[in-house]
Each structure stands twice: as C-alpha cells, then as structure tokens.
Amino acid sequence: MQISDFFRGSPDGIDVKGPGVLLSFDIGGLTINLTETIVISWGILLAVTLLLLWLTKDLKTNNISKRQVAAEWIVSTVYGLVDDTMGKHWHSFAPYIAALFTFSITGSLVSMLGLRSVTADFNAPLAWALVTFVLIHGTNIRTHGIGGYLKGYIDPVPVMLPINVLSEVSTPVSMSLCHFGNVVSGMVITSLLYFALSAVTKAVGVAFLTIGVPAVLSLYFDLFSGFMQAFVFIMLTMAYISNADGRNEA
Amino acid sequence: MNLNLDFLTIDVGTILFTLINTLLIFLAFKLILFKRVDAILAKRQQEVSSTYSKADDALAAANSDKEKYAQALAGAKEEAAELISRAEKKAQLEGDLIISEARTEAADVREKAAAATERESVQAKQALQGEITDLAMELAQKIMEKEIDKEDHDRLIEDFMQEIGTEGEQS
Numbered sequence: 426m427q428i429s430d431f432f433r434g435s436p437d438g439i440d441v442k443g444p445g446v447l448l449s450f451d452i453g454g455l456t457i458n459l460t461e462t463i464v465i466s467w468g469i470l471l472a473v474t475l476l477l478l479w480l481t482k483d484l485k486t487n488n489i490s491k492r493q494v495a496a497e498w499i500v501s502t503v504y505g506l507v508d509d510t511m512g513k514h515w516h517s518f519a520p521y522i523a524a525l526f527t528f529s530i531t532g533s534l535v536s537m538l539g540l541r542s543v544t545a546d547f548n549a550p551l552a553w554a555l556v557t558f559v560l561i562h563g564t565n566i567r568t569h570g571i572g573g574y575l576k577g578y579i580d581p582v583p584v585m586l587p588i589n590v591l592s593e594v595s596t597p598v599s600m601s602l603c604h605f606g607n608v609v610s611g612m613v614i615t616s617l618l619y620f621a622l623s624a625v626t627k628a629v630g631v632a633f634l635t636i637g638v639p640a641v642l643s644l645y646f647d648l649f650s651g652f653m654q655a656f657v658f659i660m661l662t663m664a665y666i667s668n669a670d671g672r673n674e675a
Numbered sequence: 676m677n678l679n680l681d682f683l684t685i686d687v688g689t690i691l692f693t694l695i696n697t698l699l700i701f702l703a704f705k706l707i708l709f710k711r712v713d714a715i716l717a718k719r720q721q722e723v724s725s726t727y728s729k730a731d732d733a734l735a736a737a738n739s740d741k742e743k744y745a746q747a748l749a750g751a752k753e754e755a756a757e758l759i760s761r762a763e764k765k766a767q768l769e770g771d772l773i774i775s776e777a778r779t780e781a782a783d784v785r786e787k788a789a790a791a792t793e794r795e796s797v798q799a800k801q802a803l804q805g806e807i808t809d810l811a812m813e814l815a816q817k818i819m820e821k822e823i824d825k826e827d828h829d830r831l832i833e834d835f836m837q838e839i840g841t842e843g844e845q846s
Contacts, residue, residue, distance in 0.1 A: 463688075466696040484714075528696070548693060
C-alpha cells in the first residue's frame with residue numbers, strides 16, 4: 426500500500442464492522458447471536474464482581490485500610506450524587522446508578538485492552554436506555570396514577586398528543602444513540618488514524634508515528650470520551666426519572 | 676467463524692443478554708458493595724454514638740463524684756473545726772481545774788504551816804513557862820536551904836537570870 430492509496434481509497438478499504446458473532450443458535454425461532462459484546466460483558470461482570478469482593482473484604486469500623494476508604498468513597502459519592510440529583514427518596518436507587526456507570530465506562534475502556542468496546546454495539550446502550558424508559562414511565566404512573574399519566578400526553582392541549590408521544594419515544598433513542606455514536610465515532614477515528622499512520626510508515630519506512638500518537642488520541646477517545654459518555658448517561662437517567670417523579674415538583 | 680453483525684443492528688439477543696448482565700452487575704453492586712459498606716457505616720455510626728453517650732455518662736459520673744467529694748471535704752472541715760474547738764474547751768476546763776486544785780492545795784499547805792507554827796509557839800511558850808516555874812521553885816528551894824546573905828542573894832538572882840537567858844536562847 427502506498428501513501429497515495431490513502432487519498433485514493435485503499436483497495437482493502439476501511440471496513441468498520443459490527444461485533445463479531447462467536448456462536449449462533451436458534452431458540453424457538455429467535456436467533457441468538459453470541460456476539461463479542463455479550464462475551465466481553467461477561468468478562469466485565471466477572472472482573473467487577475471480583476473487584477467488589479476484594480474492595481469489601483474484611484471491613485472494619487475504625488483503623489480502616491486504603492481499600493476500605495476507596496469502597497466507602499465510592500458508596501458515599503454515588504449516594505451524594507443520587508441524593509443531589511433525584512432527592513432523598515431515591516436513595517436506594519444508588520446501586521443501579523453505580524452499576525450503570527461502571528458497566529458503561531468499563532464497556533468503553535475495554536478498547537484499551539484491544540477488545541471491541543461493548544458500548545460500540547448499539548444494542549448495549551439501547552438496553553440501558555430501555556431500562557431508563559421503563560423506569561421513567563413506571564415512576565410517572567406510580568406518582569400520578571394511570572389517569573394522570575395518560576392525561577400528561579394531552580397536556581396542555583390534545584393536539585399535542587403526537588408530539589408528546591414522539592418526545593417520550595425519542596428519549597431512549599437519543600440517549601442510546603448519543604452514547605453509541607460517541608464511542609463508535611472514537612473507534613472509527615482511531616481505525617482511520619491507524620490506517621493513515623501505517624500508510625505513512627510504509628511510505629517513509631520508519632515507524633515513528635505509530636508510537637505515541639495513537640496513545641495520545643486514545644487518551645481522549647477512550648478514556649475521556651468513555652468517562653464523559655458514562656457520566657452523561659447516568660445523569661440523563663437520573664434527570665429523566667426524577668423529572669417523572671411528581672414528588673420532586675413541589 | 677468469521678462473521679460480524681452489521682455496523683448498526685438491533686439484535687434482540689444482545690439486548691436481552693445486556694439486560695441480564697446489567698441486572699447482575701446491579702446485584703453485585705447492591706449485594707456486595709452497598710450492602711456491606713452500608714452495614715459498616717451504620718455500625719460505625721452506632722459505635723460513635725455509643726462512645727458519645729458513654730463519654731457523657733462518664734462526665735456526669737465524674738461531676739457527681741466531684742460534688743460528693745466536695746461535700747465530704749466540707750463535712751470533714753466542719754468536723755475538724757468542731758474537734759479542735761471541743762479539744763480547746765476541754766483543755767481549758769482541765770487547765771482551770773488544775774489551777775484551782777493547785778490553789779486549794781497551796782492554801783491548805785499555807786494553813787497547815789500556819790497551824791504548825793502556832794502550835795509550836797504555844798508549845799514553846801508552855802515549855803518556857805514550865806521551866807520558869809521549875810527554876811523559881813529551884814531558886815526558892817535553894818533560898819530556903821541556906822541562909823542567904825546579900826551577896827549570895829544578888830549572885831543567885833544573877834545566876835537565875837543567866838539561866839533564863841540561855842534557856843530562852845535555846846528554845
């Protein structure tokens with residue numbers, strides 16, 4: 426490949442693919458694809474569980490270890506965030522927020538281990554957004570009653586009904602696409618960069634750019650972007666649910 | 676198997692698995708991290724409040740002890756003062772008694788001495804009288820026994836007088 430190939434378009438092409446399918450089987454007519462996303466999620470699940478077990482090993486009331494300080498800091502920070510954003514009565518919601526944040530950020534950061542980001546598969550943020558969607562409407566019905574909930578769609582005038590429905594449906598779509606888009610665009614840009622750098626290296630013959638430059642960009646696209654998207658996702662989840670909770674309106 | 680899903684697919688299987696995995700991670704956070712840390716924080720809170728209440732109790736006990744000791748000390752001071760005053764009174768009484776006894780005794784002694792002197796002087800007087808009588812008798816006898824001239828007479832009287840003088844000096 427010559428450097429001119431980069432401008433002409435590579436004969437191989439830069440192909441951004443979806444997650445690989447490791448195994449595929451049918452259950453009652455539904456095709457289950459055991460994709461990279463699922464398997465990597467299992468790995469994350471295992472690692473997070475082990476980490477949590479290690480963090481909470483022999484907790485004490487005084488003379489505590491640094492590990493316990495970290496564990497208590499995580500818990501109190503998440504509690505503080507949830508209490509501030511959603512109010513005290515959502516205190517018990519904190520573990521879900523912590524889990525969502527952790528799953529999202531580790532799902533993005535596995536790209537640094539050379540694996541495919543879980544969040545670069547649209548289905549993962551979509552699943553979380555669907556959970557948020559269900560929680561939003563569940564909270565709304567619980568606090569306003571089914572009548573009050575349905576009445577909310579023709580508020581302030583019945584003409585608004587289609588717009589209100591669209592607005593409600595767009596919430597999970599925008600949330601999941603925002604998260605997916607950010608991570609996957611980082612992945613695409615990184616792929617393009619590697620392609621370009623390898624083309625330059627081939628033309629010059631010295632691999633000086635492939636060392637260093639990707640690391641700096643990876644710092645932004647993986648670490649910073651991964652953190653930001655996870656944070657945005659949990660903040661949006663808390664804000665939407667809290668907004669649906671009538672107790673916060675007073 | 677080198678198969679990939681399309682870049683943007685909605686795959687129900689992946690969504691289901693992601694939901695299950697999310698639920699499991701949620702449970703891991705809830706049952707491991709939050710439950711344990713909550714428990715330890717509650718326990719610490721309890722320990723702190725129990726320590727505070729213990730400290731309050733100890734302070735109250737110390738204060739009541741202090742009051743008790745102050746009272747006891749005041750009582751002891753009073754008692755000591757009373758003891759001292761009682762001892763002083765007693766000493767005063769005893770001293771007075773001793774002095775009065777001494778006075779009585781001294782008076783007795785003086786009286787006895789005076790009586791003894793009196794008696795002795797009476798005795799001496801009586802003895803003198805007796806002797807004078809004896810001497811007079813003797814003189815009379817002597818005069819009666821021999822004839823007495825003028826010279827003898829004078830000498831006799833002078834002897835007699837001398838005898839009386841020595842007798843008087845002796846007694």
